[in-house]
Amino acid sequence: MSKTIFEHSVAGRRGATLPQRELDSKIQDLISPEYLREAAPRLPQVSEMDVMRHYIKLSHQNHFIEKGLYPLGSCTMKYNPKSHEALARHSCFNNIHPCQPESTLQGSLEMLYELQKDLAEISGMSQVTLQPVAGAQGEFTGIKIIAAYHQAKGNHHKTRIIVPDSAHGTNPATCSLVGYDVVELRSNARGRCDLEHLKSIVDENTAGFMLTNPNTLGLFEDQIEEIAAIIHGVDGLIYMDGANLNALLGIVQPGKIGFDVLHFNLHKTFATPHGGGGPGGGPVGVVEKLVPYLPVPLIGKNEEGYFFDYGHAGSSIGKVHTFYGNFAVLLRAYFYIKMLGAEGLRRISENAVINANYLMALLREHYHIQYAGPCMHEFVADSLWQKKEHGVSTLDIAKRLLDKGFHAPTIYFPLIVPEAMMIEPTETESKESLDAFAAAMLEIAQECRENPELLHEAPLTTPVRRVDDVRAVKVLDVAFPIED
Amino acid sequence: MPYISNTDAERRQMLDRIGVGSFEELIAAIPKKLRLQEPLNLDAPLSELELARRIQERTCGNVCTQKANSFLGAGVYDHFIPAAVDTIVSRPEFFTAYTPYQAEVSQGTLQFIYEYQTMICELTGMSIANASMYDGASAAAEAILMAVRRNGLKKAVLSASLHPEYLKVIKAYTEGIGVELVLCETAAGLTSAEDLSAKMDDSVGSVLIQTPNFWGNIEPMRELEELVHKYPKALLIVAVDPISLAILKAPGSYNADIVVGEGQALGNSMYMGGPLFGFFASKLDMARAMPGRIVGGTLDKEGKRAYALTLQAREQHIRRAKATSNICSNQSLCTLAATVYLSLMGREGLAEAATQSTQLAHNLAGKIAALPGFSLAWPDTPFFKEFAVICPVPAQQVIADMLDHGIYAGVNLASFGQNEKRLLIAVTEKKTVAQIDEYVEALREMHYE
Numbered sequence: 003m004s005k006t007i008f009e010h011s012v013a014g015r016r017g018a019t020l021p022q023r024e025l026d027s028k029i030q031d032l033i034s035p036e037y038l039r040e041a042a043p044r045l046p047q048v049s050e051m052d053v054m055r056h057y058i059k060l061s062h063q064n065h066f067i068e069k070g071l072y073p074l075g076s077c078t079m080k081y082n083p084k085s086h087e088a089l090a091r092h093s094c095f096n097n098i099h100p101c102q103p104e105s106t107l108q109g110s111l112e113m114l115y116e117l118q119k120d121l122a123e124i125s126g127m128s129q130v131t132l133q134p135v136a137g138a139q140g141e142f143t144g145i146k147i148i149a150a151y152h153q154a155k156g157n158h159h160k161t162r163i164i165v166p167d168s169a170h171g172t173n174p175a176t177c178s179l180v181g182y183d184v185v186e187l188r189s190n191a192r193g194r195c196d197l198e199h200l201k202s203i204v205d206e207n208t209a210g211f212m213l214t215n216p217n218t219l220g221l222f223e224d225q226i227e228e229i230a231a232i233i234h235g236v237d238g239l240i241y242m243d244g245a246n247l248n249a250l251l252g253i254v255q256p257g258k259i260g261f262d263v264l265h266f267n268l269h270k271t272f273a274t275p276h277g278g279g280g281p282g283g284g285p286v287g288v289v290e291k292l293v294p295y296l297p298v299p300l301i302g303k304n305e306e307g308y309f310f311d312y313g314h315a316g317s318s319i320g321k322v323h324t325f326y327g328n329f330a331v332l333l334r335a336y337f338y339i340k341m342l343g344a345e346g347l348r349r350i351s352e353n354a355v356i357n358a359n360y361l362m363a364l365l366r367e368h369y370h371i372q373y374a375g376p377c378m379h380e381f382v383a384d385s386l387w388q389k390k391e392h393g394v395s396t397l398d399i400a401k402r403l404l405d406k407g408f409h410a411p412t413i414y415f416p417l418i419v420p421e422a423m424m425i426e427p428t429e430t431e432s433k434e435s436l437d438a439f440a441a442a443m444l445e446i447a448q449e450c451r452e453n454p455e456l457l458h459e460a461p462l463t464t465p466v467r468r469v470d471d472v473r474a475v476k477v478l479d480v481a482f483p484i485e486d
Numbered sequence: 487m488p489y490i491s492n493t494d495a496e497r498r499q500m501l502d503r504i505g506v507g508s509f510e511e512l513i514a515a516i517p518k519k520l521r522l523q524e525p526l527n528l529d530a531p532l533s534e535l536e537l538a539r540r541i542q543e544r545t546c547g548n549v550c551t552q553k554a555n556s557f558l559g560a561g562v563y564d565h566f567i568p569a570a571v572d573t574i575v576s577r578p579e580f581f582t583a584y585t586p587y588q589a590e591v592s593q594g595t596l597q598f599i600y601e602y603q604t605m606i607c608e609l610t611g612m613s614i615a616n617a618s619m620y621d622g623a624s625a626a627a628e629a630i631l632m633a634v635r636r637n638g639l640k641k642a643v644l645s646a647s648l649h650p651e652y653l654k655v656i657k658a659y660t661e662g663i664g665v666e667l668v669l670c671e672t673a674a675g676l677t678s679a680e681d682l683s684a685k686m687d688d689s690v691g692s693v694l695i696q697t698p699n700f701w702g703n704i705e706p707m708r709e710l711e712e713l714v715h716k717y718p719k720a721l722l723i724v725a726v727d728p729i730s731l732a733i734l735k736a737p738g739s740y741n742a743d744i745v746v747g748e749g750q751a752l753g754n755s756m757y758m759g760g761p762l763f764g765f766f767a768s769k770l771d772m773a774r775a776m777p778g779r780i781v782g783g784t785l786d787k788e789g790k791r792a793y794a795l796t797l798q799a800r801e802q803h804i805r806r807a808k809a810t811s812n813i814c815s816n817q818s819l820c821t822l823a824a825t826v827y828l829s830l831m832g833r834e835g836l837a838e839a840a841t842q843s844t845q846l847a848h849n850l851a852g853k854i855a856a857l858p859g860f861s862l863a864w865p866d867t868p869f870f871k872e873f874a875v876i877c878p879v880p881a882q883q884v885i886a887d888m889l890d891h892g893i894y895a896g897v898n899l900a901s902f903g904q905n906e907k908r909l910l911i912a913v914t915e916k917k918t919v920a921q922i923d924e925y926v927e928a929l930r931e932m933h934y935e
Contacts, residue, residue: 004593007601007829017830018568020838024919025845029733032848033868037704039735042833043608050570053829057822060598061579065591068578074587082582083489085534091572094545099558100759101897102549103889109547110758123527135620135760138802138812146658175802175812179631181662184807222515252526253513259520273489277819278595279585279617279779281761297658321654324561324623324748325759332760340540341488343531352509353490353497359512360500376504376512404591409584415803432491433500464590466786471589474784474796478773480614481604482783 004063006482007056011046013486017053044484063465064278065409071431071439075380075412075424076170076218078248078270086273086337090330100325104309110329111308115301117336124339124347125244125264126255127287131296133327137245140265140284141176141212143297146319147263147288148210148239149180150295154317157237160209164233166195168219168416173212173243182209189418193219193373200232208236214243215256218416218424219373220358220380222249230260239263239292247271248428249355249379252348262289272335283331295319299326353429354379357436361427364440368447372419380426382419383411388447389421392454396421399446401468402460406442488531551756555921556894557850559872559912560700560902561622561649562759563751565729565839566916567823568830571753575823585779585815589794590786595818596793599781602825609731610745611738612767616778617816622748623652625764626725627659628777628811629744630692632768633721634665635775635810639691641666645677647699648725650902656694675703675864675874682713690717692744696725698734700902701910702847702872703864707740715741728752728765728824730870732833732840744768753827754820763817763824773797777811842915843871846922850913851875853926859935863908872912874899878934881909891928 029038048056065072072079090096098107114132121130134140145163152160163182165173167189174184185203190196194217211233215223223229233240242256242264248271250256256264268274268283276282288296294317302311310326342350355378362371362381370386388394400410400423412424427436449456461467492500506512513521532540551564558564575581579594586592586599599617606615619625630642642660644653646669657667670693671681677695686693693714697705707724714722721743726734729751737745749763750756766778773780774797782796802809831839851873855862859878877884881898888895900906913922 004597006597006604007825008604016832016835017570018566018832018835020566020835020842020915021918023842023845025842025849027845027848029841029844032844033704033733033870036708037734037868039731039733039739042732042837043605043736045605045608045831045833045836046829047832047834048829050568050830053826054570054573056829057574057598057826058577060594061574061577062594063591063597064579064583064594065588066579067582072584074584077584079584081489082578085537087576087581089538089541092541092545093552094548094550096755096757097550097552097564098548098758099551099556099564099756099894100562101558101560101901102551102894103885106549106554106889107547107758109544112547113544120528136813136815138814139620139624142659142812146662149662170814171802171804171806171809172812172814174807175805175809178807178809179659179662179812181664222513224515224517226520227517253522254516254520255522258522275581275819276584277581277817278583278592278822279818280815281763281817281820282815320658321651322624322658323760324621324649324651324655324762328760329758330755330761337537337541340529340532341534341537344526344528346488346531347526347528349490353492355512356497356500356504356509357492359504359506363504376506376514378513378515400588401590404588409591410588412587429490433496435491461590465593466590466790466792468787469589469792469794470784470786471794471796471798474782474794475799477784478770478796479783480600480773480780480796481607482601484604484608 004059007046008482008484010048010052010056013047015047015049017048017050044486070407071435072409073411073425073427075426076245078426078428080273080428081430082273082275086334089337090333095333108307111301113336114332115303115308117332118301120339121266121285122287124251125287126257128290129293129296130285130287131300132285132332133297133323134284134286135323135328136280136282137265137267137284138172139322140286141172142179143286143322144241144263144265145176145180147292147295150319151239151292152209159207162207163209164203164211168217168418169212169214170243170245193221194223194225195229197225197228204232204236206236208238210239210241212241212243214245216246216249216378219382220377221373222378226260245270246379249351251351252344253351257287257289262292268331268335272338274331274334281328281331283328283335297321350429357427357429357431361425361436361440365443368444380424383423383425384419384421386421388450392450394450394454394457396423398457398460402446402457403442404461405463408439408442554892554894555924557896557911557913558894560897560910561748562756563912563914564756564916565751565914567753570830571823571826574826575819580822581819593793596781598822598825600783600793602821603781605825605828606765606767609728610767611736612745613770614773615765615767616776616780618821619764619766619778620817621762622725622746622764623655625746625766626652626694627656629723629746630656630660630665632744632775632777633692636772637691637719639689639719640664641668641689641691643668643670643685643690643693645670645695646672647677648694648696649700675701675867677705677710679709679713682710686713686717688717690720692721692723694723698727698730698870701874702869704868704870711740729840732836749824752824754823761817761820763820774800775810778813779816839915843913846917847871847873847913850922857930871914872910874908874910877907877909880906884909887932888928893925893928
């Protein structure tokens, strides 16, 4: 494995230069020595080329979209357009400070204002906050808004939020963070919400319901009208986890079919890069009656131009970010929407759905699929047959896929499908790329029959072999022991 | 159609293979009346060239800090960034990768996070750091929540010298679980030891102090630490400027329990305040109460050094409603920029940036204080690279007048609900003495007095 950057360190090496000092004041005369550090932090001492070679070498050990298919279910790993990268790096974007006077930020504010409007239109919501910087923070913002609504109405008895058993882990974690108790809803045999169970757990104490639609099985929750009637019947609010919005662009506006709050994952639906785990963007849209509770500020427009609008500060949930959210991420989402327009966005969703169904058709005879029928943008297969007949697990199959140049699907999720493999190809993959992935999956199915031992050994060709993550917990090593 | 490879002919072949006649058949599960009947009301699509033209127009509406002489700070700083940082961060291998769930094909991301954690530990003097939080504000909020998990005490004392926006975010994050937030007063631009003493008791679970604080002043942490740790359960949370740690004492050296801060200044452009990233470090015995991702070193099945996500049993995808936080990402790419930046700057370079920032800031402060009508808000209080001045007129007016000279004079403290005559001025190593003199001359010519 590669050395760490600390192991490349040679005393006296420098990777960057600064101007000669113009002033000769001594630091000890400016700041009392009692506050000063005795020895400088032991950062690496390396040249620029040392740094470049080290991090380029590390980069070669990553899978990434330009290298190959990245079929992580519910993660929507679509291609990130390079023109958006180039445009976002404009010096008038990366060199602006959040505390500049509004008159010097009109270009940025105009784009953010348009993005608020476009996201509202796409989701069918009344207004959108761009402030949350990740999907999970969007969830937090949305559930805080639900809490603020109930607080304003005096609904102090409403202490529970219902979350389906197929939900992302962030949903229940978010409810806890906001102070709600979580009630888990069962899925039915069709992979949708069990309405009878829902009726039995909804009561006056129900503050809201969090639903991912399409759900994590890639199925549209077709009883949404009945669900909305039940939840709204007790003055509860319905939150849509927008993780899977890539299936619905221009097809369904969630705000028009019963949802009251929703978050967008800009890094999924709107092609902003995932960056190895972030930064993302998690704007939140709400229906009219919840607008007063959105975080401050919104971006407003009047006769003088665009401005930070704190008009609803009295009823707002406050702030979730130091400034105005991940501006650089919001920019890329703006570019995406502007380049696609209404027809383009709808084609995105259509092709996402077609690609998922095509791949499912290619795999269905070789891997068990619990919930049959057309899927939306993703589907969940599993290794039931391989496990039972050849003792090969989903983990083994996932690792073998790495050997064949593909990233693995999301595995062991949703929790309601044993040995799950959640596959989302996205619309940016071509037919031949799907064919190649299916061929690899078929080869693996054959290897399961002929040489299951090979699968337990996988991966064989990756920069490291199967990584011992149990040891990572038992022998905790979270920082390099710097010598000197 | 942009971003879709498949042609209509291929789409037709795929529908045939699926066994349906049309796309509509695939979405039969969506009741017809729930479907949108009209196209979305959006602008007509633009080509790449048209979009570039539109963006060129829009950017003309911005006056960036390259075109103006800027002294803005308040948590987001214009420090020098070596070009090599962007070269690495722009590699698709890093920026189009996902969370490193499959460790065997994510060693690049996992290893730089491990290196990043190491650097944060070294700067702060702590033993463990996570892979980062959304920003300094949410990191501070999560630190208070972590303290509650550790000692069960739902009362936190926050110094009034804290960034006011942090306070708002902390309130949003902690009110749900019923944390009582108590504000400690300040004296001479610093946390009042007297008031902190008065606010401390056995029910206090954590105390949050920022140093350099919101006004740039260096807090007397040794004295404050003693006051906090007189109460054995109380945890000291310190929010710091990472650049300052090249020259200022590491919080670990004065026995901080949790250290957080805004990391943007480490190699990340300002981008109107986002993305930012929050760093988060603590003593080792709190590892299992930490929020967020953590990367650990381990071995692969052949005994080779490798990295993996570790202590995942704390996290939402496993613990669900009982997780330590709902966060399921980190500001990964921003921490890559920080890691590359800290490597390039190295121990001498970072200290040089911190030293020059301090020198230039004190130079400007001295020159402004000598102008008639202007004075430092707290002349005897030590500060790092940022300081507050009292203007003879509302700061708003100074800012507007200076803007006419192409100078961003500073941040109006009235916009944070503070004294309207106070202006917060930040100086980094990117400034020259000539730019400082330009500022002072422009201010002198205003003749407010």
